[in-house]
Structures are given as C-alpha cells and as structure tokens.
Amino acid sequence: DQQVKQNSPSLSVQEGRISILNCDYTNSMFDYFLWYKKYPAEGPTFLISISSIKDKNEDGRFTVFLNKSAKHLSLHIVPSQPGDSAVYFCAATSGSARQLTFGSGTQLTVLP
Amino acid sequence: DAGVIQSPRHEVTEMGQEVTLRCKPISGHDYLFWYRQTMMRGLELLIYFNNNVPIDDSGMPEDRFSAKMPNASFSTLKIQPSEPRDSAVYFCASREGQGRAGQFFGPGTRLTVL
Numbered sequence: 001d002q003q004v005k006q007n008s009p010s011l012s013v014q015e016g017r018i019s020i021l022n023c024d025y026t027n028s029m030f031d032y033f034l035w036y037k038k039y040p041a042e043g044p045t046f047l048i049s050i051s052s053i054k055d056k057n058e059d060g061r062f063t064v065f066l067n068k069s070a071k072h073l074s075l076h077i078v079p080s081q082p083g084d085s086a087v088y089f090c091a092a093t094s095g096s097a098r099q100l101t102f103g104s105g106t107q108l109t110v111l112p
Numbered sequence: 113d114a115g116v117i118q119s120p121r122h123e124v125t126e127m128g129q130e131v132t133l134r135c136k137p138i139s140g141h142d143y144l145f146w147y148r149q150t151m152m153r154g155l156e157l158l159i160y161f162n163n164n165v166p167i168d169d170s171g172m173p174e175d176r177f178s179a180k181m182p183n184a185s186f187s188t189l190k191i192q193p194s195e196p197r198d199s200a201v202y203f204c205a206s207r208e209g210q211g212r213a214g215q216f217f218g219p220g221t222r223l224t225v226l
Contacts, residue, residue: 042219042220043116043203043217043218043219049214089155098143098209102154
C-alpha cells in the first residue's frame with residue numbers, strides 16, 4: 001500500500017518554463033514533507049521541505065505547495081534549467097518518527 | 113567536510129555468497145538509515161539506528177539480511193546468502209536528531225547477484 005504516490009514517472013519541460021511535479025499521500029498523520037533530487041549514480045540530495053502548518057515554502061527557484069485537504073503537494077521549479085534534469089522524490093514523515101516514506105519518483109527532463 | 117561514505121560502490125557476486133556493505137555516516141549525526149532502491153519497489157527503508165542502537169528493522173526483507181552499527185562512525189549491512197532478487201542499489205543515510213532536516217544520503221552501492 002503506497003502511502004506516498006507520484007503518479008507521473010516522467011516529465012519533459014522546455015528550458016525557462018515552469019516544471020510542476022506532483023505528489024499525493026494517503027496517511028493523514030504525515031505532518032512534514034520533503035523533496036529530494038537524484039542524479040544518476042548519486043544518492044538523493046535534500047531540496048526543500050514544508051511543514052503541515054504551512055501551505056507554501058519557497059527557496060530560490062523552488063517552491064513547494066501543500067494542500068492538506070486534498071492530501072496533495074507539488075514542487076514548482078521556475079525557471080527550469082537543463083541542470084535540473086534529475087529524478088525527483090517526494091517524501092513524508094510524521095510526529096517523532098525519524099523514517100521517511102518515499103514516493104516512486106518522477107524523472108524530470110529539461111530540454112535546452 | 114566529507115559526506116556519507118559507502119563502500120564498495122559496485123559489487124558483483126554469485127548467488128549464495130555473503131555480501132557486506134559498509135557505511136560511514138557524517139560525523140556528529142546520531143541517526144543512520146539503510147535503504148534499498150529497486151525498479152519494482154522504489155526507495156524503501158530497511159532499518160535505522162539511533163545512537164548505534166537499531167530502532168526499527170521492520171523493513172528488513174528476510175533473515176538473510178542483518179545490519180550492525182558497532183560505533184558511531186561505522187555500519188554494515190550483510191546479506192547471507194545472497195540471491196539474484198537482492199540485486200538493487202543500497203543507500204545509507206544519516207541525520208542529526210534535532211529538528212526535521214532531511215537525511216543526507218551516500219552515493220549508494222550497486223549490488224548485482226548473479
């Protein structure tokens with residue numbers, strides 16, 4: 001039973017345009033969400049996070065939006081750059097738990 | 113400052129052999145996690161430690177898998193005997209206990225069991 005779902009395995013975007021990556025979750029106990037980026041042959045690297053008490057968090061070109069009622073979050077990248085091409089993982093955690101539950105990932109390709 | 117270090121980066125072995133994967137967490141981090149990434153199951157948590165003590169090993173698939181953390185700077189994940197379905201990329205990650213900051217991942221070990 002997947003508690004964190006990324007339904008789009010891949011996304012292609014033109015350089016300079018906005019990339020929107022989506023993530024849905026089912027466990028209402030999740031109260032903290034993270035996005036990781038992964039390049040081939042490397043481990044995932046932390047990108048941005050958001051607490052459930054917020055609905056938006058911004059860091060440079062990256063913004064994460066959280067819609068608790070819909071159990072949905074999204075990552076916006078504006079403007080997209082070719083170096084952003086990677087697999088993006090959504091992850092969630094709850095309470096004092098230290099473990100992360102990951103989605104299956106979305107391969108983003110930014111075309112020059 | 114070195115990140116999480118894993119060795120070996122690649123391991124090819126034959127079915128039935130013992131495999132040992134190694135991890136050195138970031139100094140000062142008191143949580144250590146072992147993950148496995150496969151096409152079928154994605155990135156899944158196998159086990160995690162706090163202050164060298166295993167806290168949750170519910171993700172360990174079978175008794176063939178075992179993990180240890182003898183001290184704060186070293187952990188091993190052992191598979192004995194290995195099977196072809198164990199082929200995957202194994203990641204180690206660490207984090208500092210306070211706050212909700214993300215975990216820091218190592219580069220992974222790509223295991224192939226023939």
